[in-house]
Amino acid sequence: MFRESFYHFLMTLRQPNQPTEIEQFANNAFLDSSFPKQSQDFDEISHYLEENAEYLPGMTIFDDAWQLYLEKMN
Template sequence: MRSFYHFMMRYRGSHKNSEERRLADWMFEDHDFPKQSSSYDEVSRYFEWNSPFSGALRVFDHLWDVYEREEKE
């Protein structure tokens, strides 16, 4: 299973200015982000303590659902 970070890199640098892009760009720049993790608990705890912008947890929850669906395929 690939990490959530790896999944999120598809949104990085997108020409579309979206919250998904903001989150992916922030994850890329944050050297302490758990980049190898595929654990919801670990990643969500990190976001709870280090939320980069208002609404980031909502965006994360939505993208985690997408990530899980794709990883099950």
């Protein structure tokens, strides 16, 4: 079964006008050229964000986006 990467899913959430926190995360991830774009691994992406994503004000935003990702993939 094919599962799209988290990044690909996140790009479907981009919103230029009055974005929610998750939509703003997607907007910022789009501009992050180092984001692990092919990953489907929670730990890999979480570690990357903790180390590199100053644009993410809190990891709960990632956790919420990851939950949406899991719901879509199942």
